Amino acid sequence: MINVPEEFQSRIKQILPEDEFNRFMQSYQENPAQGLRLNPLKGVNPEILPSIPVTPTPVPWCDFGYYYEEGQRPGKHPFHAAGLYYIQEPSAMAVVEALQPEPGERILDLCAAPGGKATQIAGYLRHEGLLVANEIHPKRNKALSENLERWGARNILVTNEPPDKLSRWFPEYFDRIVVDAPCSGEGMFRKLPEAIEDWSEEKVAHCAALQQEILPEAVKMLKPGGVMVYSTCTFSAEENEKQIETFLEMYPEFTLEPVLCAEFFQAATLPHTVRLWPHKLRGEGHFIARLRKRNSLDSAIGPSVNRASRESAKAKKGPDRGRKEQNLSASLPSLPADVYRWYERFCQESLNTVPQGPYLLFGDQLYAVSEELPSLERLKVTRTGLHLGTIKKGRFEPAHALALALSPGEWKKSVDLSPDSDEVYRYLRGESLSVPNRDGGWTIVTVSGYPIGWGKVAEGQLKNHYPKGLRWT
Numbered sequence: 134m135i136n137v138p139e140e141f142q143s144r145i146k147q148i149l150p151e152d153e154f155n156r157f158m159q160s161y162q163e164n165p166a167q168g169l170r171l172n173p174l175k176g177v178n179p180e181i182l183p184s185i186p187v188t189p190t191p192v193p194w195c196d197f198g199y200y201y202e203e204g205q206r207p208g209k210h211p212f213h214a215a216g217l218y219y220i221q222e223p224s225a226m227a228v229v230e231a232l233q234p235e236p237g238e239r240i241l242d243l244c245a246a247p248g249g250k251a252t253q254i255a256g257y258l259r260h261e262g263l264l265v266a267n268e269i270h271p272k273r274n275k276a277l278s279e280n281l282e283r284w285g286a287r288n289i290l291v292t293n294e295p296p297d298k299l300s301r302w303f304p305e306y307f308d309r310i311v312v313d314a315p316c317s318g319e320g321m322f323r324k325l326p327e328a329i330e331d332w333s334e335e336k337v338a339h340c341a342a343l344q345q346e347i348l349p350e351a352v353k354m355l356k357p358g359g360v361m362v363y364s365t366c367t368f369s370a371e372e373n374e375k376q377i378e379t380f381l382e383m384y385p386e387f388t389l390e391p392v393l394c395a396e397f398f399q400a401a402t403l404p405h406t407v408r409l410w411p412h413k414l415r416g417e418g419h420f421i422a423r424l425r426k427r428n429s430l431d432s433a434i435g436p437s438v439n440r441a442s443r444e445s446a447k448a449k450k451g452p453d454r455g456r457k458e459q460n461l462s463a464s465l466p467s468l469p470a471d472v473y474r475w476y477e478r479f480c481q482e483s484l485n486t487v488p489q490g491p492y493l494l495f496g497d498q499l500y501a502v503s504e505e506l507p508s509l510e511r512l513k514v515t516r517t518g519l520h521l522g523t524i525k526k527g528r529f530e531p532a533h534a535l536a537l538a539l540s541p542g543e544w545k546k547s548v549d550l551s552p553d554s555d556e557v558y559r560y561l562r563g564e565s566l567s568v569p570n571r572d573g574g575w576t577i578v579t580v581s582g583y584p585i586g587w588g589k590v591a592e593g594q595l596k597n598h599y600p601k602g603l604r605w606t
């Protein structure tokens with residue numbers, strides 16, 4: 134049984150009528166909703182569901198989303214290691230549905246770790262356009278980068294910057310931005326009881342102030358005519374409706390727009406914004422607002438006084454403000470001839486394709502980057518494009534990310550394992566496997582035909598190249 138703080142209950146009483154408040158409190162006696170989202174980048178469709186150890190029920194507001202039952206553990210299945218689905222709380226799936234990303238667009242996920250929204254966006258982009266996934270905290274940034282790798286996302290840039298620094302690199306650059314803001318987490322009390330310990334009225338005030346600092350940076354990075362989705366997993370009005378009200382006063386060039394699938398959610402007090410209440414749907418608590426920035430042609434309204442003074446204060450810190458967009462691929466040196474030869478030789482021996490550039494050689498690491506990228510100089514980048522592999526003396530060693538991004542037909546040699554076999558678990562633990570009568574060399578290890586990593590075959594043994602940091606214990 135979950136006990137929530139008295140002060141929190143008093144605050145909810147101010148938002149909900151009495152009978153609803155009682156139903157809301159009863160929702161704490163129920164289990165949190167569990168969900169997973171299938172990966173369209175790997176062509177995964179619902180036919181896979183009977184092979185996953187879950188009892189799936191569709192999430193009404195997300196085509197790829199499915200509930201599963203408490204006690205089921207799809208995260209501990211080899212299909213999860215193959216990136217066939219992402220474990221995500223069902224209400225959280227509504228945020229990217231509200232964003233409606235389109236292939237070919239430039240999209241920013243400003244507060245992106247561990248990557249629930251970012252993987253969902255990458256699925257919609259279908260490798261066309263660019264996803265910049267930013268996370269300020271280095272440890273969480275690592276998880277974000279690994280989750281996007283497992284997802285097989287190619288056209289990505291993962292950065293580790295505070296929003297006010299990132300905004301200097303990307304002025305009016307993005308078609309769509311999601312600000313899934315750091316918040317007091319009241320909507321996650323059922324799922325993460327530690328959020329209850331962490332909660333206080335001061336935390337609500339602190340998060341509201343933080344959100345007020347983050348939003349103006351997102352504004353700077355959004356193209357005129359672009360869409361921004363703001364979301365939280367909390368109930369406090371200060372972090373939700375009041376936050377957006379203040380925002381609209383500061384930025385009159387923005388208007389609220391309807392959220393897709395709003396019929397499944399509760400209308401919030403601001404027109405078009407929605408709340409997801411745990412006593413009204415099968416999911417945890419969320420707030421979503423979709424905003425559009427007016428096109429520059431009709432943005433005759435100037436900034437409000439508050440905004441003008443805030444911007445002039447910040448401008449002092451911004452040496453790169455107003456920088457022109459420079460394309461990274463135009464400035465990339467071509468690969469040294471021997472490096473390309475080693476890479477090409479690996480592709481000829483092991484793949485039926487040569488993943489195309491532009492190529493970026495960072496130290497001994499080779500990447501295929503997006504044509505879209507601006508210059509990344511002095512930006513903290515943790516992953517860019519598709520990590521192809523490492524240049525060793527006279528040879529090329531493929532990256533785990535390359536295995537996870539390949540589609541059937543793109544590799545020459547593979548060892549397929551059954552998801553129920555001992556061998557697949559032995560592979561995931563880092564053990565060598567016996568593979569008699571196989572050609573030697575780099576070999577993709579698949580589970581039911583989906584790549585989970587590399588192995589190298591010699592003398593009837595598959596040497597394990599599943600990354601040490603990801604191995605199962």
Ligand SMILES: C[S@@+](CC[C@H](N)C(=O)[O-])C[C@H]1O[C@@H](n2cnc3c(N)ncnc32)[C@H](O)[C@@H]1O
Pocket residue numbers: 225243244245246247248249250251268269270273295296313314315316343347
């Ligand atoms: C709600 S979580 C994001 C969840 C993520 N979008 C997902 O779907 O997996 C908010 C994120 O904001 C980050 N954050 C904390 N302080 C921040 C700040 N000052 N600026 C930007 N992001 C911040 C947190 O580290 C956290 O990862």
